[in-house]
Amino acid sequence: MSSEAAFVPAPTNVRGALYPSVSADGRALFRLAAPEASAVQLHLAGGQCTLGDGPFAMQRDADGVWELTVCPRARGFHYYWFVVDGLAVNDPGSETFFGYGRQCSGIEVPEDEVAAAYYQSRDVPHGEVRARWYYAKTTASWRRAMVYTPPDYDVATGRRYPVLYLQHGAGEDERGWSTQGRMQFIMDNLIAAGEAAPMLVVMECGYATPPGQQTPLPGQRGGVNAFDRLVIDDLIPMVDRTYRTLADREQRAMAGLSMGSMQTLDITLRNLDLFAWIGSFSGPLLREERFDVATVFDGVFADADMFNRRVKLLWVGAGTAEPRIYNPAKERVAALRAAGIHCVWFESEATDHEWLTWRRCLRDWAPRLFR
């Protein structure tokens, strides 16, 4: 088929897998061999057109192969899975990505080369993403932090670096930013272009159950989450002890997406002795409906001059296609500005609550840090 000739395996596939495949015009073709199934559907986070996330019915051929071509609303990364007679299953052709509290299929629908250049692996010096195991008192367990070190870290051995703590969203974990988010390539490219200061980026899992407490089931909310204590009592001390950091509030930033944005605000605004750079990616700034500038976050915004002197950057971004986040965030940024708080507002054009939004947030946010 001539139309099919334009499809190539998605870059998120496991090696050799032909499906899902993607076309230059942004379509994605999914296939699953399930001859005994009665009905197979596709659930695609980020959805297609105006139809939502699905599930969308797939069509069976004579050999029992189910197929569907969709055009996601935005390109970039989307979680997906198949629903086979009611059972959610992964696609064996896809790499897995931790989301929804489980390992999930994912598809990268490529943008054009120019739009995608900032998050591609290019011929520039590359940093590393290091898996660092450490014992955390807060959880009484061994944990893994992912640490991005910039390209010159092992060469400039007399140099010390500022640190960005960068958090994933609900149901994800410390791997999200370096797989779905492609943060290492974004940082490599920004640093190579001289647009961002060389920095460490530390990514940990935003869930921390203290000993004796029950960890919520996958996908469940609630339970005791001591992530704030983990960051302050375990993670920052470990990072400053282990890496050549500039262990100072003006050399320490934190940002996060969605749930991670709320954790970032909770942790940084209540610990301004530790952080001077604050980023909220796709967060409403406050879980509660009422946002009173004078009283939210223990009144940290009540004295705008003092806040502006202490906080080097308050940065808020959201996708224009995620109204339930975009609208309250934009309103609250306006309220903060009206009260004299310096705040950067960033919009990701036509993207929803998805990783393309957060890649763009990181690209805008990182160059502003540590200047």
Add this chain to the structure above:
Amino acid sequence: MSSEAAFVPAPTNVRGALYPSVSADGRALFRLAAPEASAVQLHLAGGQCTLGDGPFAMQRDADGVWELTVCPRARGFHYYWFVVDGLAVNDPGSETFFGYGRQCSGIEVPEDEVAAAYYQSRDVPHGEVRARWYYAKTTASWRRAMVYTPPDYDVATGRRYPVLYLQHGAGEDERGWSTQGRMQFIMDNLIAAGEAAPMLVVMECGYATPPGQQTPLPGQRGGVNAFDRLVIDDLIPMVDRTYRTLADREQRAMAGLSMGSMQTLDITLRNLDLFAWIGSFSGPLLREERFDVATVFDGVFADADMFNRRVKLLWVGAGTAEPRIYNPAKERVAALRAAGIHCVWFESEATDHEWLTWRRCLRDWAPRLFR
């Protein structure tokens, strides 16, 4: 149920997932909610008792939850999946592990504390596992190497280190040794005890399709694999350029398991100018049936004295419960020894073609290197 009280979530589960669960006496309890399914089976690599890998029928309860308790032949790590009405699917409760050319569920059935101590994360200095992206001419693509750096690497900045190249098996990839294999904990513990020399361990994907060639479908054999060229022309030069290595044949080792053992022999025995330490984990030493010491591998064993002078260590190990590997390997080691070749033979008691065999191999092999 009192018998169930002894089951705890498997350490390989995603956070909060209660199933699969494992008991102190080595049983594993699997559950899957699939109310619409007509038949659900468990496929467990490494099998149980003498029944093989399955599939084993699971039992449905009134709510459509399917359950089965099995006792794997050996503890340690086993790949598994469910077969739901003929379709192989992963367990949403499990982390995924790359094997069989796809992301696969896996379960760790814990050994007792003493037996497992060597591969647990313990209170010793920890190294890192670093994801290193580099451009490979052989494949004309960006690739990822995983690099273990020992605990003192960033502190002893004047020190240079020997390098072990360590390969996974068929259908796996560069992540296998640091997930299924727990190599970083094995190395940390050996180095902390003074039993192994601090070294770098480099793990790459053993598949390298040259440009213009077709990558085999997942799980398929065949196709052009230029992994030997990749190691020699791309990987070793990159590692020696990027890390503080001792770039000398007497400071360079290679080992691999199964397919990786064959690649190790192919690469090292034909490039003794590059390697002086050679390890074969669960490999038959030669794919062909006829093993003529005088002629195999281009006659490298024909002059035993010369071989023994050049090669610091030839090490061969296998599990006693994998006769199709164990028997030919043992026979061929005997033939090599009869011809005067120095060769270490290692047996992993009662384990099959599985990761517990290879953890034990690494524990025995690594302390012998670079002495």
